[in-house]
Amino acid sequence: MNKALFLLNMGGPNDLDEVELFLHNMFSDKNILPTNSMTRALIRKIIITKRLDDAKESYTHLGGKSPLSDLTHKLIDKLKSKLDMPIYAAMRYVPPFAGDALKQCKADGIEELILFPMYPQYSTTTTLSSYEDIVGRCKALDYHPKITMSTCQYFDDMDYIHACVAQIEKAIGDKETSEYDLLLSAHGLPMSIIKAGDPYQRQVESNVSAIKTLLALKGIVFKDVKLVYQSKVGSAAWLEPNLVDVLRNPVNRKVLIYPLAFTIDNSETLFELDIEHREIAEKIKYDDYIVAECMNDSDTFVDLIVKYVSKEPTPMYPCADCSICLCCGAGQHL
Numbered sequence: 069m070n071k072a073l074f075l076l077n078m079g080g081p082n083d084l085d086e087v088e089l090f091l092h093n094m095f096s097d098k099n100i101l102p103t104n105s106m107t108r109a110l111i112r113k114i115i116i117t118k119r120l121d122d123a124k125e126s127y128t129h130l131g132g133k134s135p136l137s138d139l140t141h142k143l144i145d146k147l148k149s150k151l152d153m154p155i156y157a158a159m160r161y162v163p164p165f166a167g168d169a170l171k172q173c174k175a176d177g178i179e180e181l182i183l184f185p186m187y188p189q190y191s192t193t194t195t196l197s198s199y200e201d202i203v204g205r206c207k208a209l210d211y212h213p214k215i216t217m218s219t220c221q222y223f224d225d226m227d228y229i230h231a232c233v234a235q236i237e238k239a240i241g242d243k244e245t246s247e248y249d250l251l252l253s254a255h256g257l258p259m260s261i262i263k264a265g266d267p268y269q270r271q272v273e274s275n276v277s278a279i280k281t282l283l284a285l286k287g288i289v290f291k292d293v294k295l296v297y298q299s300k301v302g303s304a305a306w307l308e309p310n311l312v313d314v315l316r317n318p319v320n321r322k323v324l325i326y327p328l329a330f331t332i333d334n335s336e337t338l339f340e341l342d343i344e345h346r347e348i349a350e351k352i353k354y355d356d357y358i359v360a361e362c363m364n365d366s367d368t369f370v371d372l373i374v375k376y377v378s379k380e381p382t383p384m385y386p387c388a389d390c391s392i393c394l395c396c397g398a399g400q401h402l
């Protein structure tokens with residue numbers, strides 16, 4: 069069967085004019101704001117009015133755009149040397165959208181789309197949203213390929229955990245780990261989404277436990293290892309503890325932050341963590357403040373993607389005896 073690979077992600081604005089499009093599309097997504105469409109439109113307007121200038125300002129610090137798209141294309145270039153199939157980035161809120169790639173796949177007679185989520189932990193706000201986007205766009209194009217999730221999540225895959233620890237080791241270099249707090253920083257989510265059954269928090273916590281276990285096995289000792297949540301938007305309750313609160317109340321003034329929910333660097337790592345929160349740390353006189361890089365196009369991450377794309381998809385999580393996946397809805401009933 070002719071196959072093509074789609075890497076699923078949110079995307080990031082490719083110029084300052086796209087910041088509004090990003091926010092508009094994100095807050096039009098029923099998986100991000102699961103309310104009725106009238107309420108969603110109202111909240112969207114309020115958030116765009118409040119966030120647009122600040123968001124543009126953040127991207128200005130990064131040269132006027134998000135680094136996400138360029139870094140994803142570097143990864144795709146590396147994957148192309150290992151996988152004999154067309155590979156596309158499918159971004160949810162800004163170009164490159166999946167639509168153009170799907171038109172190309174239809175014209176090329178591609179019969180199977182293999183989807184790889186760039187999110188290690190499954191969430192309705194990310195993985196499910198991207199999956200539904202692909203399915204919806206295929207329908208709109210009257211294109212009916214087999215759609216396969218290569219995996220719905222990989223937070224518990226030991227190859228992925230080794231890759232996380234490799235990034236942490238690379239960031240700390242020759243420094244003495246026992247003097248540092250390791251903050252494993254996951255993107256936050258509203259508590260309302262968690263209470264509705266989203267498995268993200270549980271998967272993040274398992275991810276943290278696995279990293280702690282591997283650090284112990286490798287004899288790498290930090291002063292403390294803490295799970296924190298970043299990038300809160302609005303005033304509703306989100307997952308806690310919030311990274312900013314933890315940074316503002318230091319027990320120890322040497323920290324290494326590892327961004328746990330991203331595989332590709334973006335404004336929330338390179339601006340929020342590395343510029344904005346660094347300023348807080350400098351103001352309150354941290355002795356050292358290190359932000360680890362995401363996996364980006366590292367060889368271990370390339371190998372992980374190749375592994376999932378090359379293997380038969382396992383019955384998807386958590387349903388073992390029916391091919392429809394209970395976490396993302398992918399697949400079909402037998």
Ligand SMILES: C=CC1=C(C)c2cc3[nH]c(cc4nc(cc5[nH]c(cc1n2)c(C)c5CCC(=O)O)C(CCC(=O)O)=C4C)c(C)c3C=C
Nearest residue numbers: 078079080081123134136191193194255301329334335336
């Ligand atoms: C309700 C708001 C948001 C939820 C829920 C959310 C979940 C979520 N997001 C990511 C990854 C990314 N988020 C990015 C940008 C971004 N996210 C939000 C809000 C929510 N995210 C906003 C408003 C923005 C725009 C930037 C800003 O205004 O601060 C990005 C792109 C960054 C870039 O380089 O452009 C990513 C990637 C995850 C993994 C996640 C749930 C687990």
Ligand SMILES: [Fe+2]
Nearest residue numbers: 078255299336
């Ligand atoms: Fe986000």
Ligand SMILES: [Fe+2]
Nearest residue numbers: 220393395396
């Ligand atoms: Fe799934």
